[in-house]
Amino acid sequence: MVGPRWFVGFDSLMELVAVIIALAIAYQALKGYRLTKRRTLWYVHFSFAVLSAGLLIDSLLGFLGIVARTLRGTIGLTSIGYSIYFFAQLLAYSILTYAYVSQTRTFNATSSPVLLVSLFGFATLQAAPIRLLGPLVEYHPVSEIVLLLLVFYIATKTGTNYSSTKDQNAFLVFLAFLLLALSHLFFILQPISPLLFVIGHLLQLSGFVSFLAMLFRVNRNQ
């Protein structure tokens, strides 16, 4: 179990809220893809659909873990949940990264190092003292570093988009990914203090709330 005892259950609840928002984003992207047949919108749809699935499983297993502990049956449910959520995030953010990279059409000086770092991070993950045949260690710094790098790249791309367009919706997306990146940073640091784990989850939820705000704005009729 990670984080302070009093926070148990709240993290799963926050993730449940994030599931709904991620699903809404995925649905909006799917509507856009059906209308325009733009592949990038399909990537956004698939990424957020995978993200919501990972969040949902982690959240549900988190709740089940509470029940299991109550019944004195520690089955490591939260570790399984985190493992699934980690791989869901890895897939989702990798697809989004690819969406941004593919926009440039060529693998240039910026995108190659990012992909190399991601691969390196993943390779490091394999070499790290983590049980390969079992669930991952929850919020292991190496896992979170890999995710941080991916999300940070996406945040820089969306930040660049905002700086060139000055669009409020673009700012909200940039803010969302920035908050998600910060959440992973706090998850990396959570061994220092359990409170950092709480802050990490708050940042993660705030990121998704920013996505929700963007969704309301784009669907508002002018």
Place this chain on the structure above:
Amino acid sequence: MRIYVDIMRVIQREENHAKPTRILYGANLSHDRLVKHVDELKALGVIEEVAEVDDRFYKLTQKGIEFLNQFRAVERFAAAFGFAI
């Protein structure tokens, strides 16, 4: 898809009362392409032709207005992520 939206936006800009020449210049089309795309849009039910005494003009149907609103939302959504459509 893009050309359909351009035509529909010209009609909307003309306060839902767009003559063929306005669409021609507004959407940067040749006459043949204009005729082709306008017929396609009429078949989709998003615009309709209205005959006046000596002329005709085009207007968006309710379906057309809703489509443009949806497309606008998709544009804004994609632009928020930095993707062009």
